[in-house]
Amino acid sequence: MPAFPTAAPATSTWQSEAACRELPTELFFPVGHGPRAQAQARRAKDICGSCRVRPDCLGYAMAANMQYGVFGGLAEDERRELRRRSRAGYGGGGGPLEESA
């Protein structure tokens, strides 16, 4: 499972349905914040956009507090913002965290 090189539980069945399962792991881990990294992140997010297990992936990344990479269509800074909003009570119903629960 390329997008989950170290922390995904081996028993996760949702990973077998991941749109990224046969793609290079590096694609989901842009380095830096320059134009090249931003383009890479956009490409990864595009793939996530068509992934049927996106809520599971995002829920996993949030629960595991993944500090790097694109998971569930969100980069690390976007997941931090989602976490901050959720803690502040702005998450609203039906968001990605709720969908993956």
Ligand code: SF4
């Ligand atoms: S949401 Fe993105 S990173 Fe997560 S499994 Fe799907 S394609 Fe991979």
